[in-house]
Amino acid sequence: MKTTFSTQISEHSLIELQGVTKVYGTGSAAMKALRGIDLHISQGEFVAVMGPSGSGKSTCMNILGCLDTPSNGAYLFEGVDVGKLSRDQRALLRRHYLGFVFQGFNLLNRTSAIENVELPLVYRGVPAHERRESALRALEAVGLKGWETHTPGELSGGQQQRVAIARAIVTDPKVLLADEPTGNLDSARSREVMEMLDAFNHEYGITIVLVTHDADMAAYAKRIIRFLDGIIDTDEENGKML
Amino acid sequence: MLRETILLAFREIRRNLMRSSLTILGIVIGVAAVITMVTLGRGATAQVTSDITKLGTNLLQIRPGQHRHGPGGTQSTGAMFKVDDADAIAREISGLVAVAPMASQSTQAIYGNENWATSVIGSTPAYLVVRNWQLESGRQFTDSELRGGKGVCILGATVRKELFGGQNPLGNTIRLEKLSCQVIGVLESKGQSSFGTDQDDFVLIPLRTLQRRMAGNIDVSRIYVSAEDGVSTSKVEEDIQRLMRERRRITMNEEDDFHVRDMQELVSTMTGTTRVLTGLLGAVAAVSLLVGGIGIMNIMLVSVTERTREIGIRLAIGALERDVLMQFLVEAVVLSSFGGLIGIILGVVAAAIGARVLAVPFVFDPGIVAIAFLFSAAVGVIFGYFPARQAGQLDPIEALRHE
Numbered sequence: 001m002k003t004t005f006s007t008q009i010s011e012h013s014l015i016e017l018q019g020v021t022k023v024y025g026t027g028s029a030a031m032k033a034l035r036g037i038d039l040h041i042s043q044g045e046f047v048a049v050m051g052p053s054g055s056g057k058s059t060c061m062n063i064l065g066c067l068d069t070p071s072n073g074a075y076l077f078e079g080v081d082v083g084k085l086s087r088d089q090r091a092l093l094r095r096h097y098l099g100f101v102f103q104g105f106n107l108l109n110r111t112s113a114i115e116n117v118e119l120p121l122v123y124r125g126v127p128a129h130e131r132r133e134s135a136l137r138a139l140e141a142v143g144l145k146g147w148e149t150h151t152p153g154e155l156s157g158g159q160q161q162r163v164a165i166a167r168a169i170v171t172d173p174k175v176l177l178a179d180e181p182t183g184n185l186d187s188a189r190s191r192e193v194m195e196m197l198d199a200f201n202h203e204y205g206i207t208i209v210l211v212t213h214d215a216d217m218a219a220y221a222k223r224i225i226r227f228l229d230g231i232i233d234t235d236e237e238n239g240k241m242l
Numbered sequence: 243m244l245r246e247t248i249l250l251a252f253r254e255i256r257r258n259l260m261r262s263s264l265t266i267l268g269i270v271i272g273v274a275a276v277i278t279m280v281t282l283g284r285g286a287t288a289q290v291t292s293d294i295t296k297l298g299t300n301l302l303q304i305r306p307g308q309h310r311h312g313p314g315g316t317q318s319t320g321a322m323f324k325v326d327d328a329d330a331i332a333r334e335i336s337g338l339v340a341v342a343p344m345a346s347q348s349t350q351a352i353y354g355n356e357n358w359a360t361s362v363i364g365s366t367p368a369y370l371v372v373r374n375w376q377l378e379s380g381r382q383f384t385d386s387e388l389r390g391g392k393g394v395c396i397l398g399a400t401v402r403k404e405l406f407g408g409q410n411p412l413g414n415t416i417r418l419e420k421l422s423c424q425v426i427g428v429l430e431s432k433g434q435s436s437f438g439t440d441q442d443d444f445v446l447i448p449l450r451t452l453q454r455r456m457a458g459n460i461d462v463s464r465i466y467v468s469a470e471d472g473v474s475t476s477k478v479e480e481d482i483q484r485l486m487r488e489r490r491r492i493t494m495n496e497e498d499d500f501h502v503r504d505m506q507e508l509v510s511t512m513t514g515t516t517r518v519l520t521g522l523l524g525a526v527a528a529v530s531l532l533v534g535g536i537g538i539m540n541i542m543l544v545s546v547t548e549r550t551r552e553i554g555i556r557l558a559i560g561a562l563e564r565d566v567l568m569q570f571l572v573e574a575v576v577l578s579s580f581g582g583l584i585g586i587i588l589g590v591v592a593a594a595i596g597a598r599v600l601a602v603p604f605v606f607d608p609g610i611v612a613i614a615f616l617f618s619a620a621v622g623v624i625f626g627y628f629p630a631r632q633a634g635q636l637d638p639i640e641a642l643r644h645e
Binding site for chain 2: 087092100109122125
């Protein structure tokens with residue numbers, strides 16, 4: 001049974017998409033990636049986004065991550081219309097409120113784990129010693145105490161993803177956007193990563209939006225949104241949580 | 243934040259040490275060339291100035307001949323002077339320190355087994371005054387030696403070295419072709435002139451000795467006049483011109499069949515020439531600096547492409563366009579300044595060696611070093627800006643997808 005969640009307007013609405021469309025190209029070559037998305041995500045939610053390739057879920061994630069802007073419709077982040085922000089203002093929004101975890105880890109090569117974790121704090125202008133302390137705490141939180149000076153090349157995939165998670169949470173973001181974080185990991189490492197995300201959601205109340213193909217991973221979320229052909233097909237509470 | 247950026251730039255440069263070294267090579271060569279050229283040019287200018295000063299300040303030269311064809315290229319179609327002309331100048335014109343008539347020819351100087359091709363100058367003791375020569379040892383010609391056309395001579399340092407080596411030449415007799423003369427003095431060395439000739443390579447004998455016993459005439463080929471300090475050389479020049487026109491009976495509408503040359507003129511001509519040359523060489527060297535800048539731009543563009551993913555990561559986690567721009571710009575400036583620094587060291591060393599080889603003074607100018615350094619940093623800013631802007635304007639989504 002499908003219950004729609006999106007129509008409930010919460011006063012804590014952190015993320016709000018109103019009739020968002022995204023069109024790539026122009027004229028006859030135009031490709032509609034999103035055909036009108038309405039979505040509310042409240043503070044503290046753990047949302048899994050699923051759907052086949054080309055269903056628009058990655059485009060939607062890029063918009064949620066303020067890396068891209070809607071062609072039409074509005075994206076309100078804490079009531080601010082992101083579509084009207086400049087490139088630099090969106091960068092500042094990412095800097096202060098968002099954390100990213102990618103499928104391909106996206107760590108800086110030949111740069112130690114701790115320096116990777118410190119990077120977002122560098123752009124925030126945090127003094128060096130504070131930065132180091134925060135990064136050490138974040139690495140400890142993902143279970144990588146003692147691995148601080150290792151570079152990504154010296155770490156396993158699971159460890160690299162944990163460094164990436166530490167980098168995402170070190171700034172204490174409002175939202176953590178995870179784009180297939182377990183896509184390159186085996187099932188044991190995947191479960192580790194998911195448990196970690198679950199813990200951050202629980203303990204720190206970080207809102208998590210997770211894109212995944214894997215139903216087992218989506219099962220960690222409290223709410224599952226399925227995309228199909230540029231629209232939201234289903235939006236339901238996770239049965240296991242009920 | 244700037245400190246972070248500079249540290250980051252250094253780390254990035256260290257990581258690609260080989261490539262970084264090759265990148266800055268252009269700047270190194272450009273800066274080194276500019277420093278070397280300008281330093282040597284300044285040295286040459288200083289050399290020319292001091293050489294001409296050594297010729298004697300306030301010196302005027304009077305030669306027979308119709309037209310001036312630049313330094314040395316005169317036509318001696320006018321009649322030679324006589325000793326009387328020099329006497330008349332000394333008598334009639336005020337404000338002069340000394341007047342030295344002279345004649346010269348090439349000759350072979352012989353002492354024992356030693357044989358040296360040189361030139362012989364016949365003149366008076368005034369010659370040493372007007373040409374700023376100092377006696378290292380010995381004495382001047384006496385009046386009776388001058389009047390009698392005696393066989394005595396004063397040696398230039400080169401002739402002395404070639405004929406006598408380390409021996410004391412005073413009192414010994416040398417032969418100039420058929421003329422025997424006793425060495426009564428040796429001159430201090432002046433070294434090479436800026437025209438590349440050895441100024442010390444001559445033998446001085448009394449004018450009358452040369453005229454009677456070697457040349458077989460009474461000609462004076464040149465008269466040197468030295469004006470007193472504070473006396474206008476152009477005024478003296480005019481006076482001499484008037485006097486000589488009178489003595490040589492040149493009518494109003496005829497041109498001079500002699501000319502008077504002011505050494506001050508020569509100083510400014512020669513230093514002007516070396517300055518222009520220095521400027522030209524410096525400009526050519528500056529072009530190589532520019533080429534070095536283009537090299538930096540190329541490598542920075544390659545670097546931006548290579549690090550697209552890194553740029554994407556930085557942009558995604560909150561770097562502003564200008565943060566990324568600064569990162570690459572600082573890297574370019576650090577590279578080019580470093581190249582400039584190495585270039586300065588190389589250039590100064592090369593200039594020091596070059597100055598020794600060319601026998602010009604080494605004129606170290608901190609000004610040109612500062613300019614070269616600032617210029618190389620500016621090259622980094624100018625040529626680094628374009629690639630850095632490219633980097634800053636990358637689309638983070640595209641950049642993150644880049645492999």
